[in-house]
Structure formats: C-alpha cells, structure tokens
Amino acid sequence: MHRRRSPSGLLTVLVLAAFAAVTVFTAVGPTAPPAAASLTGSKKVIADLFEWNWNSVANECQSFLGPRGYGYVQVSPPQEHVRGQQWWVAYQPVSYRIESRKGNRAEFQSMVNACHGAGVKIIIDAVINHMSGQETAGFGWAGGSYSHYSYTNIYQYQDFHHCGRNGNDDIVNYQDRYEIQNCELVNLADLATESEYVRGRIAGYLNDLLSLGVDGFRIDAAKHIPSTDIAAIEAKLTRSVYIVQEVIYGAGEPVQPGEYVGNGDVHEFRYGRDLGRIFRTGKLSYLSSFGEAWGYLPSDKANVFIDNHDTQRQGGDILTYKDNGLYALANAFMLAWPYGSPTVMSSYDFSNNDQGPPSDNIGRTLDTTCFSGWRCEHRWQVIANMVGFHNAVDGTPVVNWYDNGNNQIAFGRGSAGYLTINNEGYAVTGRRYHSNLPAGRYCDVIHGDFTGGSCTGPVITVDTGGWFGADVPAHDAVAIHAGAKVG
Incomplete structure (x- = not known):
C-alpha cells in the first residue's frame, strides 16, 4: 500500500523573511493530443537518479548515462516544497514554481538541455495528488507562503477533499475506494482532481515543464487519483509524452493497477518484491515464466524495478544496494528478461528511513560524488554493462x-x-x-x-x-x- 511516514511532528517549518510570489500558469484546453503510453527510441532503460541536484544530473547525462546507453533519466520532484532535511519534503509541494533544494529554474533548463545533448530524455516525478501535510503555516523553499489548505495564488480550502472520515480525514481502510481517492495520504492535503479548476492548475504545471523540454512524467500517488481524472489532466497537455503511474497492487483492494493502463504505463510493484523473494530464498528455476503468467500487468504497460525510493525503505523481500552482489544479479536478470520497461535505481546511503540526501546545513542537496555518500548503483559494472545487453537484445524472444x-x-x-x-x-x-x-x-x-x-x-x-x-x-x-x- 502507498504510505509515507506521517510528517506530523517531524518537520519544523522555517519561516523566511523574503516572500517569493508563486508563478501562475495557464492550462491548455482539452484539444491537445493524448499522452503517449510507451517509451520511444532504441534505448529504453531508465536511470532513477533519486534526489540528485540538477547540475549533477546534467553532468551524469554527459559523462555516463548517454555514453553507456541509458535512454532516460528520472529525476525527483522539481517544484517548490516544504523545508527540511528529510527525503520526503520533496513530496510536499507548496507551489508549482520550479525551484527546490535541487536547484532553480535556470539550472533545471540547463540540465534538460545537457541531457538531450547526450541523447538522454527526461522523466519528472510529478506530485499532483496533494500539496503539503503541515498543520503549521509557513514559507516554502523559494519563499512561497502556505498553510495546510491555502497556497498563495493557487489553491484554497475548497480545492481540497475533506472526506470526513476517521477523525482526521486520513486514509485508513484500503478496502474502500472512496477513502483511497478522497481522504488524505498521511495528512497530505488531497487535491480535488475532479474539479476543472484543479485539473487546469495541475495541467498548467505539467505544461510548464513540457515547455522546458521534459519528455515524460511519473505520476506520484496515482492510486489516490481516479484514472478518469488523470486522463482528463493528460488531455490538457500540449503534446504527447511518456506517462508512468504509481499504482501499488493490493490483493483484493478495489483500486487496481489495471484501471490505469489506458493513461500510460503503470509501475508493477509485484515484480521487485517477487524477484527479491526468489533471489533471497526461492529458486531461480521458477523464473522461466516470469511476467504476465504470474498475473502481472501486460508487458507493454508495465514499468519494473528491483527497488525504488519507497520500497527500499520497507525491508522484507525487497533487494537494495545493501544486498550488494545479490542486488547486482537481480538487476542483471531484469535487464536481460523481456518483461516491462526497466528502471534502475540510483540512491544514497541511509541509516534511517527519513534520512534525506547529502545536503548542506539549510537542506540544499550537495553535488553528487559517486561512492562517497551516493551509492550510484547505475554505475555498478554489472548493472551498467547489462544496459548495453538490454539495448542489444531489445525485441528478441x-x-x-x-x-x-x-x-x-x-x-x-x-x-x-x-x-x-x-x-x-x-x-x-x-x-x-x-x-x-x-x-x-x-x-x-x-x-x-x-x-x-x-x-x-x-x-x-x-x-x-x-x-x-x-x-x-x-x-x-x-x-x-x-x-x-x-x-
């Protein structure tokens, strides 16, 4: 199930003296083309450079990702967010201004240009289900003022769901579709995505990113947005792009990943968990039918990974960089096996589940230095070289x-x-x-x-x-x- 640790009591909002106005974007009408449902080009492996700053992503595209055959880079949310050192502050937006602890708008644009110059396309982790989870009013990273249900020049109380459940509006019952899609995910202010006004604001943010050259979006917390609402937002985009949606499978739950395949690709969370279990305690011989025969999504709609920023903090069967050689072998299998579109995780060392990336004393993300705080799994010899294998065998049985x-x-x-x-x-x-x-x-x-x-x-x-x-x-x-x- 999609849960992040509740921010209540964890984050102190630092008030800035300066106030920066929130940029207002105009959404395009519903005559725009639908979003593409698949990756394009001969190189389709995605490197997820989780929480890397924009200058470091640009350098990595030119020095490693492009030359080694990665076709896409997924980067963390670029919009203004609440302040703090934890990883999850990036998933608590306070405006749609392109300025965060990872860099400003100009640096973001420079990154996109550099990656495109290296033949690498850009996928943005787009947080559109919610805004912040803070009960105390304050100022965001770029100075934008906010409170839990009020975001200057963007959203007010009426633009959010107030489901009236469980005493605090939080999701408790994942067997109830209404709660999943109308209540709050760990206190995060849940946007009323059925509203044309809200859809227009979200589409305006995504179109602004498209104007900077972005090639695709990972829709965070898509399970908590009705698939029809996502489709309506996509219809407002100015051009076709790659879409992958975060919809975590839960046995017997009313909201299922298959509902979302009409909008684009969908994360197949069962893949990494099952593969981790097999490599840890099962038999590799079971893998001869791995994929759709296991009840997974259709291969051409599935995005797969060994771990991501959420699952690597959950433990259990999930393999992570901490498993060293076993993790490398599982990635080798993923990059060789013809099911889904693979994403390679690239993360940083962490000793507790809230720990953010290497940062300075105000929370600004430091430049990446591989193997010194940053794990850079995408550079591991086995993983990097199997990207070339994946490119060479693409489309073969x-x-x-x-x-x-x-x-x-x-x-x-x-x-x-x-x-x-x-x-x-x-x-x-x-x-x-x-x-x-x-x-x-x-x-x-x-x-x-x-x-x-x-x-x-x-x-x-x-x-x-x-x-x-x-x-x-x-x-x-x-x-x-x-x-x-x-x-």
Missing part, C-alpha cells in the same frame, strides 16, 4: 532456456545475447551453454568492460553451433551479447 531445477538458470535472447546466473552456493564448472549467437569471441560484460573492440575481462568463445563453455562462480553470472563482440 527468450530462447534455449536451461535450469538445474534449483538456482542456476541460463537463457538466450534471439541471436543477440545470452545470460547465465548461478545463485547456488558452489561454482558451476565444465558446463557448455547453447546460444544462438554467431560464432566469435565475446566480452563477458558481467566481469569486464567492452570498449574499442576489446574487453577488460574474460572473453567467451562461441563456436559455429552457438555453443560456448564457461565456469560460473557461486552467486555470479556470465553475460555475452552481439554489441560486445571482441575484435
């Missing part, structure tokens, strides 16, 4: 599946790639694997980088019949693909 009935699996992707994962507690040696790859020498991209026709790691020789031999250590893998042919 699974062929030549093999498993040992337990925790070693192997499969090809058409004639473009082959992956074997050994999650046993012992090495698998002396085994030969049947790929459909043409004869030749290929870089094992799990253990080496392929550059300039050469490999920094082991080289695998495929014979004229597509067979090759490889020893696979315990809890390790071997991967080869047509885009990394040596010589």
Whole structure:
C-alpha cells in the first residue's frame, strides 16, 4: 500500500523573511493530443537518479548515462516544497514554481538541455495528488507562503477533499475506494482532481515543464487519483509524452493497477518484491515464466524495478544496494528478461528511513560524488554493462532456456545475447551453454568492460553451433551479447 511516514511532528517549518510570489500558469484546453503510453527510441532503460541536484544530473547525462546507453533519466520532484532535511519534503509541494533544494529554474533548463545533448530524455516525478501535510503555516523553499489548505495564488480550502472520515480525514481502510481517492495520504492535503479548476492548475504545471523540454512524467500517488481524472489532466497537455503511474497492487483492494493502463504505463510493484523473494530464498528455476503468467500487468504497460525510493525503505523481500552482489544479479536478470520497461535505481546511503540526501546545513542537496555518500548503483559494472545487453537484445524472444531445477538458470535472447546466473552456493564448472549467437569471441560484460573492440575481462568463445563453455562462480553470472563482440 502507498504510505509515507506521517510528517506530523517531524518537520519544523522555517519561516523566511523574503516572500517569493508563486508563478501562475495557464492550462491548455482539452484539444491537445493524448499522452503517449510507451517509451520511444532504441534505448529504453531508465536511470532513477533519486534526489540528485540538477547540475549533477546534467553532468551524469554527459559523462555516463548517454555514453553507456541509458535512454532516460528520472529525476525527483522539481517544484517548490516544504523545508527540511528529510527525503520526503520533496513530496510536499507548496507551489508549482520550479525551484527546490535541487536547484532553480535556470539550472533545471540547463540540465534538460545537457541531457538531450547526450541523447538522454527526461522523466519528472510529478506530485499532483496533494500539496503539503503541515498543520503549521509557513514559507516554502523559494519563499512561497502556505498553510495546510491555502497556497498563495493557487489553491484554497475548497480545492481540497475533506472526506470526513476517521477523525482526521486520513486514509485508513484500503478496502474502500472512496477513502483511497478522497481522504488524505498521511495528512497530505488531497487535491480535488475532479474539479476543472484543479485539473487546469495541475495541467498548467505539467505544461510548464513540457515547455522546458521534459519528455515524460511519473505520476506520484496515482492510486489516490481516479484514472478518469488523470486522463482528463493528460488531455490538457500540449503534446504527447511518456506517462508512468504509481499504482501499488493490493490483493483484493478495489483500486487496481489495471484501471490505469489506458493513461500510460503503470509501475508493477509485484515484480521487485517477487524477484527479491526468489533471489533471497526461492529458486531461480521458477523464473522461466516470469511476467504476465504470474498475473502481472501486460508487458507493454508495465514499468519494473528491483527497488525504488519507497520500497527500499520497507525491508522484507525487497533487494537494495545493501544486498550488494545479490542486488547486482537481480538487476542483471531484469535487464536481460523481456518483461516491462526497466528502471534502475540510483540512491544514497541511509541509516534511517527519513534520512534525506547529502545536503548542506539549510537542506540544499550537495553535488553528487559517486561512492562517497551516493551509492550510484547505475554505475555498478554489472548493472551498467547489462544496459548495453538490454539495448542489444531489445525485441528478441527468450530462447534455449536451461535450469538445474534449483538456482542456476541460463537463457538466450534471439541471436543477440545470452545470460547465465548461478545463485547456488558452489561454482558451476565444465558446463557448455547453447546460444544462438554467431560464432566469435565475446566480452563477458558481467566481469569486464567492452570498449574499442576489446574487453577488460574474460572473453567467451562461441563456436559455429552457438555453443560456448564457461565456469560460473557461486552467486555470479556470465553475460555475452552481439554489441560486445571482441575484435
């Protein structure tokens, strides 16, 4: 279920002496084209640079994401928000001004331009279900004044839901559609998205981002917005864009992810949880039918991930950067398996679930320095190199599946790639694997980088019949693909 820790009592609102007026945007009418429902281009892997500032995202697009084949970068909410050091302050908007602890409007525009120049498209985490959860009036990051149900020049009391349930208007019963979509998510002021005025304000914010060159939106807390309201907002957009919606599956609940596929892609939360369980305690052999056969969303509507900023704080079966090699193997499988559109998480070290990104004393996000406070999972050798694998095998079927009935699996992707994962507690040696790859020498991209026709790691020789031999250590893998042919 979609929950964030209640901000009540956790955040002290710091009042600024200066007041910055909130920019007013005009929404476009409903004649605009509908939003696109799929990713475009030959490179479709998304890197989620959670809470990176705009200058760091720009640099990463140019220095790593573009050159290594990532097609999209997802960035955290850019609008003005409440003040504080916690991660979740970014999910408590106080205006639609493009100024946050991650940077100002000019820096945001520069980031978009830099990423586009590197061939990387921009997806924005869009918070449109709610505003802040603060009971005390104050000023936001850019000086915008607000109280719980009053936001200067934007929204007033009548623009929010006041469901009259549970003594505090909070959602309690996830078996009740009305509560899910009309009550408050942990005290966050819930926008009345059935209102044409509210829809116009939201569309105005999204259209402002589109005017800056944004290529898509992740709709945060979409489960708490009726799918018809999202469709009405999308109809006001000035051009077609990629849309992915956060709708968490709950068994037996009245609001289901499948309701939202008409608006665009939908996060398939079961994917990461099930994959984590299998890699931790199950059998990899179960994965031969992983995807729609498990009751998941249609593959062409599903966005998948091993973890995201919410699930990595929930524990249980979810794998995160703290699982090190096992996490890398799960990502390798995700990037090799033909189900859904994959998002790679890139996060920072945290020791408690409220902890925000590396910041200065007023909460401004510091420039990213990988592997020093920032985990940068998207740069891990296995994960980064499997992005190239994903690009090389895109659109090809699974062929030549093999498993040992337990925790070693192997499969090809058409004639473009082959992956074997050994999650046993012992090495698998002396085994030969049947790929459909043409004869030749290929870089094992799990253990080496392929550059300039050469490999920094082991080289695998495929014979004229597509067979090759490889020893696979315990809890390790071997991967080869047509885009990394040596010589």
